[in-house]
Amino acid sequence: xxxxxxxxxxxxxxxxxxxxxxxxxxxxxxxxxxxxxxxxxxxxxxxxxxxxxxxxxxxxxxxxxxxxxxxxxxxxxxxxxxxxxxxxxxxxxxxxxxxxxxxxxxxxxxxxxxxxxxxxxxxxxxxxxxxxxxxxxxxxxxxx
Amino acid sequence: xxxxxxxxxxxxxxxxxxxxxxxxxxxxxxxxxxxxxxxxxxxxxxxxxxxxxxxxxxxxxxxxxxxxxxxxxxxxxxxxxxxxxxxxxxxxxxxxxxxxxxxxxxxxxxxxxxxxxxxxxxxxxxxxxxxxxxxxxxxxxxxxxxxxxxxxxxxxxxxxxxxxxxxxxxxxxxxxxxxxxxxxxxxxxxxxxxxxxxxxxxxxxxxxxxxxxxxxxxxxxxxxxxxxxxxxxxxxxxxxxxxxxxxxxxxxxxxxxxxxxxxxxxxxxxxxxxxxxxxxxxxxxxxxxxxxxxxxxxxxxxxxxxxxxxxxxxxxxxxxxxxxxxxxxxxxxxxxxxxxxxxxxxxxxxxxxxxxxxxxxxxxxxxxxxxxxxxxxxxxxxxxxxxxxxxxxxxxxxxxxxxxxxxxxxxxxxxxxxxxxxxxxxxxxxxxxxxxxx
Numbered sequence: 413x414x415x416x417x418x419x420x421x422x423x424x425x426x427x428x429x430x431x432x433x434x435x436x437x438x439x440x441x442x443x444x445x446x447x448x449x450x451x452x453x454x455x456x457x458x459x460x461x462x463x464x465x466x467x468x469x470x471x472x473x474x475x476x477x478x479x480x481x482x483x484x485x486x487x488x489x490x491x492x493x494x495x496x497x498x499x500x501x502x503x504x505x506x507x508x509x510x511x512x513x514x515x516x517x518x519x520x521x522x523x524x525x526x527x528x529x530x531x532x533x534x535x536x537x538x539x540x541x542x543x544x545x546x547x548x549x550x551x552x553x554x555x556x
Numbered sequence: 557x558x559x560x561x562x563x564x565x566x567x568x569x570x571x572x573x574x575x576x577x578x579x580x581x582x583x584x585x586x587x588x589x590x591x592x593x594x595x596x597x598x599x600x601x602x603x604x605x606x607x608x609x610x611x612x613x614x615x616x617x618x619x620x621x622x623x624x625x626x627x628x629x630x631x632x633x634x635x636x637x638x639x640x641x642x643x644x645x646x647x648x649x650x651x652x653x654x655x656x657x658x659x660x661x662x663x664x665x666x667x668x669x670x671x672x673x674x675x676x677x678x679x680x681x682x683x684x685x686x687x688x689x690x691x692x693x694x695x696x697x698x699x700x701x702x703x704x705x706x707x708x709x710x711x712x713x714x715x716x717x718x719x720x721x722x723x724x725x726x727x728x729x730x731x732x733x734x735x736x737x738x739x740x741x742x743x744x745x746x747x748x749x750x751x752x753x754x755x756x757x758x759x760x761x762x763x764x765x766x767x768x769x770x771x772x773x774x775x776x777x778x779x780x781x782x783x784x785x786x787x788x789x790x791x792x793x794x795x796x797x798x799x800x801x802x803x804x805x806x807x808x809x810x811x812x813x814x815x816x817x818x819x820x821x822x823x824x825x826x827x828x829x830x831x832x833x834x835x836x837x838x839x840x841x842x843x844x845x846x847x848x849x850x851x852x853x854x855x856x857x858x859x860x861x862x863x864x865x866x867x868x869x870x871x872x873x874x875x876x877x878x879x880x881x882x883x884x885x886x887x888x889x890x891x892x893x894x895x896x897x898x899x900x901x902x903x904x905x906x907x908x909x910x911x912x913x914x915x916x917x918x919x920x921x922x923x924x925x926x927x928x929x930x931x932x933x934x935x936x937x938x939x940x941x942x943x944x945x946x947x948x949x950x951x952x953x954x955x956x957x958x959x960x961x962x963x964x965x966x967x968x969x970x971x972x973x974x975x976x977x978x979x980x981x982x983x984x985x986x987x988x989x990x991x992x993x994x
Binding site for chain 1: 936937938940941942943944945948949970971972973974975976
């Protein structure tokens, strides 16, 4: 139970994000979650979108350096300790988080969504599912 | 007595044209025979052209011989052009080659002596005597700069300071404490020393220096004036190639207008780089050298790729040795960055190892103040895509390390987006050199 994340290599130049997001927007792609990891010269824009296949196609057609990775989309209770419970669950099974970021979406005020990548994707899926956490699929992501 | 101060070797430096031709012819005939007998690689080239040593009777027959190029040096690497048993060699020096392989030159003791004598002529022409203290701030090691000036300084009898390059404040400290009168280094390092002198609150007259011998990279008249002013010296140019010996193939005299070629050791020709046709003196073309008294690594008609002009106009210094202008460019794509020869193909050889296809890249060279900056933009290609910063940073580091090990100098590696390097007629522009050196 994973979702597809697109990672785009972006140079640190004025206007790059504007161009990429406009390109996605013009092609009817909705961004559900995103984060930017940056260095001095470049960054990686990570995107969860409603239609990852189409987004991948559009970005490639426009010569962007883009890769597709499977990440976890985790639903949490939006209350103190909600995230800590999930982290404890992973830590218990000796799974490390490589990066994570919050998503824009949520059906109700009681829940929050988190995108995360771990060093062991399959084990993380098992650990979280068995620990009673809700993971979102690509399909569900589309309809959220 | 006075002549001894003016010239290292008046007999050869001021020889009449006829005597020089006779000497060159005699040496050339012997050199060709030496190569024919001992270097199968070149002998084959001669045979292919239907030339034998019998056809070479004087310098007038030089044009009959085949050319040697850097590609030949690469093909024959490392010992294919060695003309004596290795046991007779005492030294190796090296410079970077065209595709990652370095050019390796061998020397017998006589070769080292000849080279150092050539450098000694340059030092004497710059006013050097055994009263002088000569600070050698060229890099030591495989690079011929340090070894060449060091050896020449010994021959003249100067007190030699083998500083090597770097640690500029210490250079200046030694210069002052030990009374260095002659500085030898790359012109860009000399200019940098000048800047540090100023930063340290010193004036040119606080330095004991009187002259500088600068080479291994292109420099302009403006740089000369700047260096002369900032260090309070006269700045002399020196020219050479590791393949031929090292610095000292040609050197500047008090007139400071072109470099006298040590013609009793090297015959210079100017050719049309397209056709190979020999051009008359005074015409711009590619400089070709023939060594005529080398033992270990004789090179006949070696194409330097430097675009240059020769002049036989009478020189006020009294030397009759032909003069070459500062090289005006290259007939290949070699760049000289921080005194190091850099071929785009070397960069390619590193990048090709990073991915299945050669990534698009662009070399950007500039000069900030007096220091060359060297940046390589590398377009991210399909098989380099990654999800993590770490992967890209490792890639950057790997390229940087490989470039350092191939070229010996560091480049700043900048990863850029696909298709972001401007193309001209579909081909990426490989080199942007903003230094305006010629």
